[in-house]
Amino acid sequence: MIDKIFLNMTRTSALLILFIVAWIFVVLFDHSTEAMRTFGFDFITKDEWAPNVDKFGAYAAIFGSVASTFLAMLLAIPVAIGVAIFLSEIAHDKIKGIFGVSVELLAAIPSVIYGMWGLFFFVPILRDIFGGMGIGLMAAGIVLAIMILPFMAAVTRDAMNTTPDILKESAYALGGTQWDVIKDVIIPYAKAGIIGSLILALGRAIGETMAVTFVMGNVHHTPRSIMDPTTSIPVTLANEFTEADSSLYFSSLFGLALTLLVMSFVVIAVAKFYFLRKVRKGQ
């Protein structure tokens, strides 16, 4: 009797996850239908975002999300791979431990703090070098890159560490240098895991709100240069959600949220199911 109750309680909790995820999609879809019906495909292809005349095109925000994430990945990937190689192959065991744990702890620092640092300390430097406001796509990309770096380095290192020692030792026995072993043994062996980890980090970066809200500018224009202020989906949501005054405005914001959720869901699912699943099977 109690056995049955216990089973039902745990099963209900487990099913609740599926229910919540489905519910999120339904609610966001439901609330964005008005915008979708009004604008159709123009919603994602036009960049005129004018609440005063009830015109909402999300292109600038979508472009900003993709561009800032792309920029962040471009900057963070080489450094993260370098750090991962350093942590898994080069560093002395003691340094490995301390450095490794501090990288993981840094990944736990709230992202809003990266944003504050960006606004008060990094944007002024950009302003001095490039002129203009300093706030914009470039600042967002760099702050995002720094924020995602610890997470990315930690998961990439874990992927590299799955390489069996015996494979590495055989390569050393053949006279390979450390770099030979890294590029011809570790990277080919852990390729799927490394790519999966990088994409997982990308999935995190694209939905990141607080690190970029401070430094992006929230201007609904597709940027003409990398220094231009622009916006992204999370930045728009963070800045405008509490200000929306018409139902169409609200509906458009929910449309943005749905777009973001679908984008990150797809990215994370690809990382998990296509790349990281292979790794799990390989083990």
Added chain:
Amino acid sequence: MTATQKRIIINRLALAFSTLSAVIALAFLFWILAVLVMKGVDALNWNIFIYEGSPPGYEDSGLKHALIGQLILVGLATLIGVPLGIMAGTYLSEYGKSSNLAHVIRDISDIMMSAPSIVIGAFVYAIVVMPMGHFSAWAGAIALAIIMIPIILRTTDDMLQLVPGTLREAAFALGAPKYKVILDVVYRGAKAGILTGVLLGIARVAGETAPLLFTSFNDNFFTTDLNEAMPSLTVTMFNYAISPYDDWQQLGWAAAFILSMFILGLNILGRLILLAGKRK
């Protein structure tokens, strides 16, 4: 130059590049940490814990409202999220095992772990704030709990699976019903692991700002009314940092420092518990 020499040079270059990137990464991260500690310690004083928010320019302004609000929000989220997460994880490990349903739940929950937290905020706005007609602590706590559940679920599932099957069988052989086996044998064996998962889950949601922006919103005054907007350290930090007032920005840094220390403390504690559990 022989082929060997070339390989050695390339090797040195590659290793130097990798070490250099580690140094660059560390430099940036330490820069941020240094800013956080210096600005934070600079802004810390007792008034912060005694006074609530006030208009810019006043001496007697503090963060009491946000500190208490943060504790209430995270506490409520923990009360909602931890039991659900542990029960769901228990189902996956003890009943679902490798059935299709269990796999689907694991996959979806894993994806949820990395889903944009601001979207969760928008969702909770639609299901809680809109029907209620106003922002509330409940809404913020629910948003945080939704973010917390997948983390707890995952660690519980992993940790319960580490408990050896022979322990369960021994208990079954004594005639214990399944729920007794889970409660008295499996949970006891995985205690340290589950606790670590809970601590990491709390640490993760304590640093969230985005899902609170339009659920618990913010308030510059002390409140314990769960049906009203509730201040939190993160949203307060955000609002103060983008304000043009020096003293508010100072308070923002103090909030950032306090919150980071809290989160780092939880993380370190979680690791220590796990280590101590392993050593036994």
